[in-house]
Amino acid sequence: MAEADEKEPYRWGMVVDLDRCTGCEACVVACHAENNIRISGEREAAEGRAINWIRIERYWEGEYPNVKAKFMPVLCQHCGNAPCEPVCPVYASYHTPDGLNAQVYNRCIGVRYCGNNCPYVARQFNWFDPHWDAPLEEQLNPDVTVRQNGIMEKCTFCVQRIRKANEQADQEGRHIRDGEVQPACVQTCPTSALVFGNRNDPKSQVSVMARSDRGFRLLESLGTDPAVTYLKRLS
Amino acid sequence: MKIKRRTWIKAAAAAMAAAALPGCKPQAHKLVPYLLPDDEIVPGVADWYASTCDECSAGCGVLVRTMEGRAKKIEGNPDHPVNEGKLCARGQAAVQSLYHPDRLREPRQRNRKSSGAFEPITWQKAIGVIAEQLRSAHGRIVMISRPLSGTSRALLLEFMDMVGGRLYWYDPAADVPLRTALSLSFGHVGLPHYDLAGADYLVSFGTPFLEQWLSPVSYGVAFGRMRQGRPTVRGHFVHIEPRLSLTAASADRWIPIRPGTEGTLALGLGHLLMTEQSEHRSNHLRGSYEALFGGVDLKRIAIDTDVPTDELRRLAKECAGARHPLVIGGGAACSHTNATQSLMAINGLNALLANIGQPGGVRFYRSHALPNHGEDQTVPWLTERLAQALLGEFESGQPSVLLVNECNPVFSMPPAMHMDRLFARASFVASFGPLLDESASLADVVCPSHHWLEGWGDHVPDAAMAVETTSLRQPAVRPLYDSREFGDTVLELARAVRPGFLPVKSFAELVKHHWTSGFGGISLAEQEQQWISSLQQGGRWKDDAKPLSVTARRPPTRLDPASFMGDEQLYPLHLYPYPSMTMGHSGAHLPWLQELPDTLTTAMWGTWVEINPATAARYGIAQGDIVRIESSRGSIEAPAMLFPGIRPDVVAMPVGQGHTSYGRYATGRGVNPLQLAVPAFDHESGAFATGATRVQIEGTGRRGRLVLLQQPAVDASELIQVDPAKPIL
Numbered sequence: 023m024a025e026a027d028e029k030e031p032y033r034w035g036m037v038v039d040l041d042r043c044t045g046c047e048a049c050v051v052a053c054h055a056e057n058n059i060r061i062s063g064e065r066e067a068a069e070g071r072a073i074n075w076i077r078i079e080r081y082w083e084g085e086y087p088n089v090k091a092k093f094m095p096v097l098c099q100h101c102g103n104a105p106c107e108p109v110c111p112v113y114a115s116y117h118t119p120d121g122l123n124a125q126v127y128n129r130c131i132g133v134r135y136c137g138n139n140c141p142y143v144a145r146q147f148n149w150f151d152p153h154w155d156a157p158l159e160e161q162l163n164p165d166v167t168v169r170q171n172g173i174m175e176k177c178t179f180c181v182q183r184i185r186k187a188n189e190q191a192d193q194e195g196r197h198i199r200d201g202e203v204q205p206a207c208v209q210t211c212p213t214s215a216l217v218f219g220n221r222n223d224p225k226s227q228v229s230v231m232a233r234s235d236r237g238f239r240l241l242e243s244l245g246t247d248p249a250v251t252y253l254k255r256l257s
Numbered sequence: 258m259k260i261k262r263r264t265w266i267k268a269a270a271a272a273m274a275a276a277a278l279p280g281c282k283p284q285a286h287k288l289v290p291y292l293l294p295d296d297e298i299v300p301g302v303a304d305w306y307a308s309t310c311d312e313c314s315a316g317c318g319v320l321v322r323t324m325e326g327r328a329k330k331i332e333g334n335p336d337h338p339v340n341e342g343k344l345c346a347r348g349q350a351a352v353q354s355l356y357h358p359d360r361l362r363e364p365r366q367r368n369r370k371s372s373g374a375f376e377p378i379t380w381q382k383a384i385g386v387i388a389e390q391l392r393s394a395h396g397r398i399v400m401i402s403r404p405l406s407g408t409s410r411a412l413l414l415e416f417m418d419m420v421g422g423r424l425y426w427y428d429p430a431a432d433v434p435l436r437t438a439l440s441l442s443f444g445h446v447g448l449p450h451y452d453l454a455g456a457d458y459l460v461s462f463g464t465p466f467l468e469q470w471l472s473p474v475s476y477g478v479a480f481g482r483m484r485q486g487r488p489t490v491r492g493h494f495v496h497i498e499p500r501l502s503l504t505a506a507s508a509d510r511w512i513p514i515r516p517g518t519e520g521t522l523a524l525g526l527g528h529l530l531m532t533e534q535s536e537h538r539s540n541h542l543r544g545s546y547e548a549l550f551g552g553v554d555l556k557r558i559a560i561d562t563d564v565p566t567d568e569l570r571r572l573a574k575e576c577a578g579a580r581h582p583l584v585i586g587g588g589a590a591c592s593h594t595n596a597t598q599s600l601m602a603i604n605g606l607n608a609l610l611a612n613i614g615q616p617g618g619v620r621f622y623r624s625h626a627l628p629n630h631g632e633d634q635t636v637p638w639l640t641e642r643l644a645q646a647l648l649g650e651f652e653s654g655q656p657s658v659l660l661v662n663e664c665n666p667v668f669s670m671p672p673a674m675h676m677d678r679l680f681a682r683a684s685f686v687a688s689f690g691p692l693l694d695e696s697a698s699l700a701d702v703v704c705p706s707h708h709w710l711e712g713w714g715d716h717v718p719d720a721a722m723a724v725e726t727t728s729l730r731q732p733a734v735r736p737l738y739d740s741r742e743f744g745d746t747v748l749e750l751a752r753a754v755r756p757g758f759l760p761v762k763s764f765a766e767l768v769k770h771h772w773t774s775g776f777g778g779i780s781l782a783e784q785e786q787q788w789i790s791s792l793q794q795g796g797r798w799k800d801d802a803k804p805l806s807v808t809a810r811r812p813p814t815r816l817d818p819a820s821f822m823g824d825e826q827l828y829p830l831h832l833y834p835y836p837s838m839t840m841g842h843s844g845a846h847l848p849w850l851q852e853l854p855d856t857l858t859t860a861m862w863g864t865w866v867e868i869n870p871a872t873a874a875r876y877g878i879a880q881g882d883i884v885r886i887e888s889s890r891g892s893i894e895a896p897a898m899l900f901p902g903i904r905p906d907v908v909a910m911p912v913g914q915g916h917t918s919y920g921r922y923a924t925g926r927g928v929n930p931l932q933l934a935v936p937a938f939d940h941e942s943g944a945f946a947t948g949a950t951r952v953q954i955e956g957t958g959r960r961g962r963l964v965l966l967q968q969p970a971v972d973a974s975e976l977i978q979v980d981p982a983k984p985i986l
Binding site for chain 1: 301324327328329330331332333340342343344345346348349350352353355356357358467468473474477478480481484485491501503504506507508509510511513737838839848849850851852853854856857859861862863869870871901902903904905921926962964966967968
């Protein structure tokens with residue numbers, strides 16, 4: 023887990039600036055498009071089985087007329103001490119050397135212990151096989167596995183993009199440059215509220231921003247050591 | 258020398274190699290102009306095409322990732338000045354409109370008199386049938402189209418001129434009162450650039466600029482900058498609207514104003530700026546604005562608007578104290594019978610704050626259109642009042658031929674406008690949309706156009722920008738079905754009516770001709786080079802745009818109070834229909850958008866009615882109860898959503914659902930709140946005052962189903978009650 027991190031060139035992380043986030047949900051659709059997330063349909067959504075790797079949580083504060091709605095994009099926090107990892111009986115949930123909390127779909131046997139143990143409700147279970155009305159399946163991204171019934175799934179920080187950038191950088195004998203890899207959500211975010219990068223590079227934008235005095239992490243007291251830092255909204 | 262196709266592609270490849278210099282963005286290496294032939298597609302390797310999103314009129318630049326000839330993902334084009342690499346939810350979902358299972362696959366014809374069912378026909382027959390109608394109805398032709406720009410606009414204007422027809426733009430999200438107010442206030446047709454990024458104090462009168470107002474991605478980008486883009490300044494933002502919209506939720510302060518009094522509040526603000534805060538601004542406009550802002554009674558304003566005078570004073574003080582204050586109005590402020598007057602008062606505030614043409618203010622630029630885009634001709638907007646006149650004309654005089662292009666007035670205009678009757682009365686209706694929507698299903702012939710990912714085109718941003726921008730659209734995938742480029746359909750129709758119309762082979766050639774002749778004076782080879790590099794880049798943006806010096810003309814001398822339809826005793830509440838933040842007026846057919854939770858309610862897949870908890874308690878309505886909402890026009894039912902951010906005298910409903918024909922994901926889902934809307938028009942522009950209807954509500958005693966992302970883990974009724982007074986054992 024976290025001990026090996028210092029020797030690795032990369033430790034991926036994200037910063038979410040809540041003062042910029044407007045809750046427009048472009049990230050949510052971008053994530054669906056990139057990661058072959060199923061269309062659940064009204065019935066499954068009503069049963070709480072719609073799958074979103076990133077969601078916008080909304081909190082009402084106060085009462086009319088002094089009421090505020092605040093929101094926060096929540097995705098897998100890629101915890102350094104991930105509660106989902108030790109409970110997996112088949113090592114489907116594990117930590118990669120570059121700091122990703124990975125899910126190996128073809129190991130997963132669907133016991134859902136990981137989902138149960140995740141304090142961020144980042145993991146979602148496929149209760150049904152996915153279905154796309156033809157020809158909607160033409161859109162599916164060939165770089166990403168389509169998950170079947172009985173599999174737990176979650177945000178990967180768009181690992182397919184990270185791996186591709188890694189290969190490219192290796193071929194050119196260099197490290198991945200800051201900003202070279204962007205998960206789909208970060209890439210599309212109109213207000214640039216989401217920033218992604220290498221936390222092992224102290225000069226990367228994500229490291230600089232994470233040191234902001236507005237920074238906090240979700241449910242930090244649980245000791246999960248999340249890789250996502252939120253910057254507090256100023257109003 | 259004759260250039261073969263093969264050589265052509267090689268030339269293009271050479272141009273690509275030349276573009277791939279160090280320092281370019283990684284995508285630029287792979288940007289491919291034109292569709293690749295099959296033998297150059299490598300399985301598993303992505304090809305990228307630069308193009309321009311056509312899901313709304315903003316025209317964001319996109320890069321389309323294709324693999325094996327199929328579009329996989331749409332990304333923002335990082336170099337494009339409109340969206341700077343970013344994209345909204347609708348733009349991201351555009352691949353679903355390309356692969357929509359219910360897209361029309363070939364032209365169809367319907368025999369209105371017999372069965373009424375659509376039968377597939379050939380393109381030749383479709384063109385023949387429509388052309389015959391156009392020939393026999395010369396001078397009695399009406400075309401309603403979504404707003405177009407660039408070459409398709411120029412072509413359509415020329416075509417309508419030739420067949421002797423009238424052309425109207427129609428877009429339910431056009432905010433026609435705002436456009437009318439801008440041209441009255443500033444004498445300039447066209448939208449300005451609101452420089453949010455440079456503003457340090459923003460007052461918004463109802464504008465949903467963080468949802469889908471005019472150019473949502475560019476406003477999103479600018480908003481990010483306004484908040485956190487400058488090292489020492491964080492722009493302050495106040496939003497004024499009866500409902501706490503998604504945009505309002507991002508504001509520092511939300512002012513829940515009484516519906517229809519936006520203009521009144523602007524008067525009060527203007528009055529204070531002129532009287533109490535005048536030392537902060539050099540004000541040569543004082544005299545001309547005296548009539549409007551001078552004699553107002555602040556106490557009266559506080560009562561009318563339900564905004565305390567202290568709040569008004571604070572607004573005025575903050576506005577006057579800011580270095581770059583900016584006031585914008587639209588959306589909710591466009592939905593009343595005094596909308597244009599209100600927006601003119603709001604424009605007047607900018608004039609008083611002396612921010613016209615200034616950084617962080619309201620900036621006007623010359624249109625970015627190329628010389629041959631026909632920009633000198635303006636196309637009228639089809640407002641509801643105009644549509645009513647058109648219907649009267651169709652019903653009394655000789656019926657006309659009706660052409661409808663990619664808009665759905667039968668659904669998106671309030672049902673009280675009886676657009677279905679307009680279609681029924683027309684002697685012949687042809688539709689060019691991709692789906693059999695409510696309007697197309699009333700047509701005689703339907704000619705499906707290509708999806709924008711399959712077609713050519715150029716685009717000029719609706720709102721002028723600081724960088725002169727013209728974008729290009731090129732096919733990223735081969736057409737899936739037997740559809741056609743809309744421009745080619747127009748060309749063919751034109752030639753069937755008058756042989757020899759425009760000496761070009763295809764619409765694509767016309768786009769290229771307009772583009773390359775726009776450069777002027779350079780050699781053919783250079784033009785070719787320019788064309789190819791423009792295609793790779795996704796368009797042309799080079800110089801700073803030419804600013805227009807615009808003077809604020811005399812403001813209106815009066816402001817009428819908004820009128821409301823329905824007796825206040827019988828119908829005590831205001832109905833507030835707003836375009837759904839996830840789907841807008843026209844996105845209900847896309848499953849991703851249906852399943853996208855509305856941020857403030859987290860609701861998906863349906864319609865609901867938002868009620869203030871205090872109002873709900875008074876009516877005995879609980880979350881999820883089916884509520885009947887009734888106006889003098891009829892009633893509809895929807896599940897209740899207790900919504901803390903709404904005035905107690907207002908109920909709000911999202912517009913966009915309630916389709917009877919719009920593909921499998923939208924048809925028969927939810928209700929359309931505009932069914933309740935009683936006709937009332939903005940005096941100046943003629944736009945329907947959607948916020949003018951009064952309603953009453955009552956619980957039906959039935960429970961409905963709200964599909965929510967954020968649900969309580971345990972319903973209160975499932976908890977076991979334990980009485981702490983008694984020992985359990």
